[in-house]
Amino acid sequence: MQMTMRWFGQGYDPVRLEHIRQVPGVTGVITTLYGTLPGVVWEEGAIRAMRETVEAAGLQLAGIESVNIHDAIKVGSADRDQYIDNYITTLERLGKAGITLVCYNFMPVFDWTRTDLAKKRGDGSTVLAYDQKVIDAIDPDAMFSSMSAQSKGYTLAGWEPERLGKLKELFALYRGVDEDRLFENLAYFLERIMPVCGQYGINMAIHPDDPGWSVFSLPRIIKNQEDLLRLMRRVDNPRNGVTLCTGSLGANPANDIPGVIRALQGRIHFVHARNLRHTGPGAFEESAHLSADGSLDMYAVMRALYDTGFQGPIRPDHGRMIWDEEAMPGYGLFDRALGAAYLNGLYEAIVKENRR
Numbered sequence: 001m002q003m004t005m006r007w008f009g010q011g012y013d014p015v016r017l018e019h020i021r022q023v024p025g026v027t028g029v030i031t032t033l034y035g036t037l038p039g040v041v042w043e044e045g046a047i048r049a050m051r052e053t054v055e056a057a058g059l060q061l062a063g064i065e066s067v068n069i070h071d072a073i074k075v076g077s078a079d080r081d082q083y084i085d086n087y088i089t090t091l092e093r094l095g096k097a098g099i100t101l102v103c104y105n106f107m108p109v110f111d112w113t114r115t116d117l118a119k120k121r122g123d124g125s126t127v128l129a130y131d132q133k134v135i136d137a138i139d140p141d142a143m144f145s146s147m148s149a150q151s152k153g154y155t156l157a158g159w160e161p162e163r164l165g166k167l168k169e170l171f172a173l174y175r176g177v178d179e180d181r182l183f184e185n186l187a188y189f190l191e192r193i194m195p196v197c198g199q200y201g202i203n204m205a206i207h208p209d210d211p212g213w214s215v216f217s218l219p220r221i222i223k224n225q226e227d228l229l230r231l232m233r234r235v236d237n238p239r240n241g242v243t244l245c246t247g248s249l250g251a252n253p254a255n256d257i258p259g260v261i262r263a264l265q266g267r268i269h270f271v272h273a274r275n276l277r278h279t280g281p282g283a284f285e286e287s288a289h290l291s292a293d294g295s296l297d298m299y300a301v302m303r304a305l306y307d308t309g310f311q312g313p314i315r316p317d318h319g320r321m322i323w324d325e326e327a328m329p330g331y332g333l334f335d336r337a338l339g340a341a342y343l344n345g346l347y348e349a350i351v352k353e354n355r356r
């Protein structure tokens, strides 16, 4: 596997590539053209410049997170084919630039959701946290305002103000879209893009819903092993794969992550490794990556990846904010660097134990 880190790009991410380069074992970054709205075709020059910037820092551009999907594709409206054509053009241009991993999600209206972006922990760090009780007591507008107010001026991934400024219209768009409709719209999209993925060897890696249950009664279709396998079978092409995100799936204690990894053997193209602590029904806070700091067994996760022969990029997902760092919520350098070093240590031990 290849250890990577997410980087939001020049002018967006206060973390510098030169510093990522110094994290032992990290050889690549996962990035995006942040600030490009869903539905817009990516410019060739911008893709080239993004790649050159990463390579000039001595790193590889290991994949894109994300090429976001326009709501027309998710709801299946009359103009969806135009937006799928745009997506195909973007994939073609990425493929020509040698970029062969694309992470995306298929969540209606909201990307990942949290109720607290800086919850204080006992160790003095701050972390992202979620409590369903808080969501149940507010409306979507209040949640959007609360996320924005806590974002320290950064635009959060998937939370484009241009899009979410029109929340009522967005919710209206999804009226009548139930889980089956949403699933069929996803399958339709994937079937249309599979040829270009095949031509350029691009692996599509769907990110699970975060958290993996319905928020504000919106449909959710990528919550667990069954959902993931259903999608793999529905579009049974190896280019149709998964971003295995331990934190998103792990928010639900019923999900057995090592089991999911084994069940998806060969279809996992990208891994997000992070830990969290369950704090009550429908509630969790993120933790350090260390198994003992959260509810997930990170050794068992790395072990399942090893056993199933996973070869793709992995990145430490969110980290705590520590040592007075100022960065995008969840995306400070320091704790993610500790996470990468820890995951690399687990992996080295597993490899050597199994070689003997």
Ligand code: CS2
Pocket: 065, 066, 103, 104, 105, 111, 112, 157, 158, 207, 210, 245, 272, 330
């Ligand atoms: C990420 C998501 O920061 C995060 O929580 O895991 O924003 C992720 O990038 C998207 O959902 C994938 O499209």
Ligand code: MN
Pocket: 207, 245, 247, 248, 272, 317
């Ligand atoms: Mn993730």
